[in-house]
Amino acid sequence: MSESERTRITDGMSEAELDARHAEKMKKKKAARDKILATKTVEKGLLIVHTGKGKGKSTAAFGLVFRALGNGMKVAIVQFVKGKWETGERKVLEKFPGEVTMTAMGDGFTWETQDRQRDIAAARAAWDRAKALIMDDEHDLVLLDELNIVLRYDYLAVAEVVEFLKAKPAMKHVVVTGRNAKDELIEIADLVTEMEMIKHPFRSGVKAQRGIEF
């Protein structure tokens, strides 16, 4: 290091001093991290919830699906709201024939159908299918996309869903998405992330775009 670099001061410290302090700090951080990791020994199927008003709930869930597929795991997906996940994800999923099972509830967004009884019947059918997929040994991970929406509209009773998920096979991963996750579901979940919207392009007149929004 040249003399001029050595004397470039940040907060009164030389670059060399900054480097040394950084090395010390990172060494401590790594030691602390290693110590914590050593205590983490439990392996279990996780109940994961993505909720909140922001983007990325289902996108991150599909990210998990693709990661699992990349690891040779088998995946099942139940879509409780139709009209999402069209071309994009579908084309990637097609690259894994025999490793993904997809079920879509056939009724479009709730504000498209306006038919409450049909939505309730569809939610019930999708939930029955979800239960069968979670119980069978074939799949390592089951994604229940937008289940929270259906629970929020009381198309399914949260008590029934919680009772079933509490008793799911121990090693099965289940991912639930949708805004307004019920407290009862959060209570029994292992991992809950809330996606919060800080800024949205809609506000400046930008439309939903292929490859980004769908």
Place this chain on the structure above:
Amino acid sequence: MSESERTRITDGMSEAELDARHAEKMKKKKAARDKILATKTVEKGLLIVHTGKGKGKSTAAFGLVFRALGNGMKVAIVQFVKGKWETGERKVLEKFPGEVTMTAMGDGFTWETQDRQRDIAAARAAWDRAKALIMDDEHDLVLLDELNIVLRYDYLAVAEVVEFLKAKPAMKHVVVTGRNAKDELIEIADLVTEMEMIKHPFRSGVKAQRGIEF
């Protein structure tokens, strides 16, 4: 509907009344939504930021990558922190030969290296590569995974990064991930989501698991 079903009351309303109210509500919701959608006409490359302490920032970014690939778009990925996105995502990305360009900064997590000068040089090299990828016409979407970490440690000056991203090609989508996104970056972004950790399985001794965490 049977008489007993008709008289099952919720909040003093019959099922039929609930259905009618629901249809009316959904019709209004749909009309409002359609009206809003009609005003969204701008198409542009988005600057998307995933930040916050919760899980799902990079997972959702990879979800966007896969969606884009499924739509026939080309994607470039620059990893500013190594040691992530190993087998899982890599195997899925391999299904798209010629459509994904991946660059990894070769130095592992910062708390693994403890070498500040090497990290700074690696960050600079990754940023130079990122700029080239964003400027070339080949890619529709460029993911700068964990760029926020590098900015937070001041390995790159945020002013330089912001100046470049403000002048990026108009139709190019750029996705930036990492906790502690700088205010200057949030300021110029189109879409910002904060992933907030509500619950984490680490807290109950569960270890990172293949197919879920990596």
